[in-house]
Amino acid sequence: MDAEMRVLDLLGLQGLIDTLRARGYAVVGPTVRDGAIVHAPIATIDDLPRGWGDDQDAAHYRLRRRADDALFGFAAGAQSPKPVLFPAEELIWRGRRTGEEFTVNEDGAERAGDEGPYALLGVRSCDLHALAIHDVVLLGRDHVDVRYAARRAGAFVVAVTCTAPGGTCFCASMGTGPRPDAGYDLALTELLDDGPHRFLVEVGTPRGEEVLAEVPTTSAPAHDVRAADDAVAWSVAHMGRTLDTDGIKEVLYANAESPRWDDVASLCLACTNCTLVCPTCFCTSVEDVADLTGDVAERRRVWDSCFSEDFSYIHGGAIRPEIRSRYRQWITHKLASWQDQFGMSGCVGCGRCITWCPAAIDITAEAAALRWTPQPAAGRS
Amino acid sequence: MSMVEHLHRAGTSPETLADPMRPRRYRIAHTRQDTRDTFTLELEPTEGPPLAYRPGQFTMLDAFGVGEVPISISGDPARGGPLEQTIRDVGVVTHALITAPVGTLLGVRGPFGTSWDVSLGAGGDVVFIAGGIGFPPLRPALLELISERDRYGRVVLLYGVRTPEDIIFGDELRSWAHDHGIVVGVTVDNGQHAWRGKVGLVTQLIPRAGFDPRNTTAFVCGPEVMMRFSAAALADRGVRPSRIRMSMERNMKCGVGLCGHCQLRELFVCVDGPVLTYDRLAPLLSSREL
Numbered sequence: 001m002d003a004e005m006r007v008l009d010l011l012g013l014q015g016l017i018d019t020l021r022a023r024g025y026a027v028v029g030p031t032v033r034d035g036a037i038v039h040a041p042i043a044t045i046d047d048l049p050r051g052w053g054d055d056q057d058a059a060h061y062r063l064r065r066r067a068d069d070a071l072f073g074f075a076a077g078a079q080s081p082k083p084v085l086f087p088a089e090e091l092i093w094r095g096r097r098t099g100e101e102f103t104v105n106e107d108g109a110e111r112a113g114d115e116g117p118y119a120l121l122g123v124r125s126c127d128l129h130a131l132a133i134h135d136v137v138l139l140g141r142d143h144v145d146v147r148y149a150a151r152r153a154g155a156f157v158v159a160v161t162c163t164a165p166g167g168t169c170f171c172a173s174m175g176t177g178p179r180p181d182a183g184y185d186l187a188l189t190e191l192l193d194d195g196p197h198r199f200l201v202e203v204g205t206p207r208g209e210e211v212l213a214e215v216p217t218t219s220a221p222a223h224d225v226r227a228a229d230d231a232v233a234w235s236v237a238h239m240g241r242t243l244d245t246d247g248i249k250e251v252l253y254a255n256a257e258s259p260r261w262d263d264v265a266s267l268c269l270a271c272t273n274c275t276l277v278c279p280t281c282f283c284t285s286v287e288d289v290a291d292l293t294g295d296v297a298e299r300r301r302v303w304d305s306c307f308s309e310d311f312s313y314i315h316g317g318a319i320r321p322e323i324r325s326r327y328r329q330w331i332t333h334k335l336a337s338w339q340d341q342f343g344m345s346g347c348v349g350c351g352r353c354i355t356w357c358p359a360a361i362d363i364t365a366e367a368a369a370l371r372w373t374p375q376p377a378a379g380r381s
Numbered sequence: 382m383s384m385v386e387h388l389h390r391a392g393t394s395p396e397t398l399a400d401p402m403r404p405r406r407y408r409i410a411h412t413r414q415d416t417r418d419t420f421t422l423e424l425e426p427t428e429g430p431p432l433a434y435r436p437g438q439f440t441m442l443d444a445f446g447v448g449e450v451p452i453s454i455s456g457d458p459a460r461g462g463p464l465e466q467t468i469r470d471v472g473v474v475t476h477a478l479i480t481a482p483v484g485t486l487l488g489v490r491g492p493f494g495t496s497w498d499v500s501l502g503a504g505g506d507v508v509f510i511a512g513g514i515g516f517p518p519l520r521p522a523l524l525e526l527i528s529e530r531d532r533y534g535r536v537v538l539l540y541g542v543r544t545p546e547d548i549i550f551g552d553e554l555r556s557w558a559h560d561h562g563i564v565v566g567v568t569v570d571n572g573q574h575a576w577r578g579k580v581g582l583v584t585q586l587i588p589r590a591g592f593d594p595r596n597t598t599a600f601v602c603g604p605e606v607m608m609r610f611s612a613a614a615l616a617d618r619g620v621r622p623s624r625i626r627m628s629m630e631r632n633m634k635c636g637v638g639l640c641g642h643c644q645l646r647e648l649f650v651c652v653d654g655p656v657l658t659y660d661r662l663a664p665l666l667s668s669r670e671l
């Protein structure tokens with residue numbers, strides 16, 4: 001949308017939160033809890049991580065105080081907004097058995113939208129792209145995740161430009177940031193200079209415009225528009241990592257038998273952290289829970305991970321018993337087969353899998369190494 | 382594309398979307414024991430019409446409170462009637478399914494996946510290769526072929542089982558051979574007792590099956606190693622890889638492309654398969670544990 005850009009100060013930001021809440025949204029955004037930044041209900045701007053930044057590197061995450069009062073002065077937290085719309089665990093259906101009969105008497109889909117609608121505040125560009133990916137994976141094909149659909153349909157998105165990329169970030173390489181380019185109702189760029197603490201606001205949808213009209217804003221002077229552009233340029237120049245995506249699918253496919261997999265496997269603990277923190281991973285399992293009599297049972301959908309051995313279990317043994325083949329599945333899916341499946345990369349460059357890997361395995365380093373390792377002749381006899 | 386556009390494309394609003402994870406209820410009308418560990422269930426829907434399906438498709442079958450597993454449909458697609466599924470008792474869920482008393486309600490989702498498309502073989506020879514519990518999923522395709530037998534040339538069914546006692550649908554095999562001119566070759570891994578037939582791998586039957594490889598379509602279902610060797614043997618004899626169709630088995634939790642468990646590199650075996658052509662599979666099966 002080409003609406004005029006506006007400027008919002010701190011009171012205006014509070015006004016935005018108030019307006020969203022008054023319109024019935026459950027506002028969820030970043031907050032500091034137990035030494036990390038997590039997503040939680042936000043009632044006032046004081047709930048936001050004011051003055052907090054972070055240091056991130058492979059297997060390293062630490063919050064630190066910033067020299068300023070930035071509200072969004074940190075990089076990706078441990079979780080994206082993924083669990084808000086796609087919870088780690090939820091009810092599919094619950095049923096009751098009487099003799100040989102059973103009835104489904106509770107349907108998770110009917111409850112899925114009840115907590116919302118959500119307003120996601122402070123969604124950074126990488127996570128915004130991950131959301132768009134989930135829309136394709138979970139809604140854009142023949143069969144739809146109806147629980148996700150129910151939560152997603154009403155969700156309002158306030159995106160934020162990432163002005164403090166972390167040591168493990170590489171969204172610029174993936175073309176997914178740092179400035180939100182689509183998929184938001186409103187997008188903020190935080191401006192911290194000699195002037196007052198303020199945000200440049202861009203409008204993405206008519207709904208966003210409607211909400212913004214209820215909030216005190218001023219029209220954006222040219223130097224604020226420029227300041228936002230400068231902040232973006234600074235971010236691009238300060239990405240902690242890069243990933244060369246040129247022909248990456250072919251590189252991964254050609255390296256199915258690379259000796260590199262054994263090197264990674266010797267470090268990888270198959271702890272599943274990387275898939276749990278990844279904003280695009282969508283794999284799930286179902287669990288059946290019955291009461292002692294077995295007459296009341298429910299089926300739950302739970303996050304799963306291709307790093308667990310059970311994931312590929314079929315009678316007679318797992319398809320991927322070895323960690324090397326599970327790591328290969330993961331990185332090949334993210335960077336290569338995802339492109340064939342969905343016409344886009346499965347990695348948005350948020351860096352979480354690097355930061356939260358206890359063994360400091362780095363997707364950017366592995367991709368680079370595969371590109372430069374000689375390929376052994378593929379195939380088994 | 383925006384979320385709203387996606388939903389419009391699906392032709393519906395979130396409130397009216399059908400949940401592919403919610404089962405329909407079917408009643409076990411009859412259970413037949415085929416072999417010591419294999420049973421065929423006949424299932425009738427408690428509401429609505431019988432399930433329309435294509436040969437090669439599967440359902441997710443649910444034993445209440447125990448779990449849900451993918452099982453191929455083994456019935457006659459033209460006959461209507463109850464839904465037939467043939468199940469080997471190998472674990473928790475399959476055991477619950479085959480031991481459930483007649484009258485029990487089961488949850489059924491589906492039908493899912495791709496079809497054998499047996500009519501692609503019309504005008505030429507057709508080879509079916511089955512291993513063990515891989516035979517029932519081929520049965521609907523054989524029945525479809527038999528219903529138009531004169532459209533096909535030489536039709537061969539090669540069937541490998543562990544022991545003679547494990548032969549499923551034995552009476553039917555004899556009638557297909559006798560009444561419909563189907564060349565049936567059976568081989569067992571282990572043939573003590575009074576077995577007077579062949580012993581060995583099913584691939585050993587291929588050279589003498591007498592089909593014209595240049596004009597043959599093959600349908601293969603069984604354990605993955607058996608399918609891999611069979612497909613390679615067929616291709617070696619000159620059957621075109623694009624005309625060798627096999628049904629892949631992977632862990633499946635949803636059947637509809639959402640859970641990710643069944644992935645084989647870029648394929649979701651549940652929706653892109655289970656029936657896939659060998660030209661597509663060969664590069665994927667050449668790497669271990671892909």
Ligand SMILES: Cc1cc2nc3c(=O)[nH]c(=O)nc-3n(C[C@H](O)[C@H](O)[C@H](O)COP(=O)(O)OP(=O)(O)OC[C@H]3O[C@@H](n4cnc5c(N)ncnc54)[C@H](O)[C@@H]3O)c2cc1C
Pocket residue numbers: 313314315316439448449450451452453454467468469470471472473474475476514517518629630631632633655
């Ligand atoms: C497309 C398809 C069609 C199939 N058709 C038939 C058929 O017609 N007849 C038949 O007897 N079997 C068939 N199978 C195999 C059948 O699904 C498994 O035997 C069954 O899942 C075993 O479950 P269990 O709980 O009894 O065994 P357990 O060994 O206790 O398995 C535990 C869990 O692992 C998973 N699992 C185990 N084995 C398999 C497997 N082979 N495939 C997929 N998931 C598995 C299931 O989620 C299962 O609940 C088919 C499998 C697929 C993928």
Ligand code: SF4
Pocket residue numbers: 274277278279280334346347348349350351352353354363
């Ligand atoms: S693979 Fe790693 S860097 Fe890429 S989106 Fe997932 S967590 Fe982020």
Ligand code: SF4
Pocket residue numbers: 275280281282283304305306307329330331333334641644
């Ligand atoms: S297969 Fe692995 S990497 Fe791919 S989405 Fe599933 S859990 Fe994530």
Ligand code: FES
Pocket residue numbers: 632633634635636637638639640641642643644649650651652
């Ligand atoms: S079985 Fe769930 S994606 Fe294929």
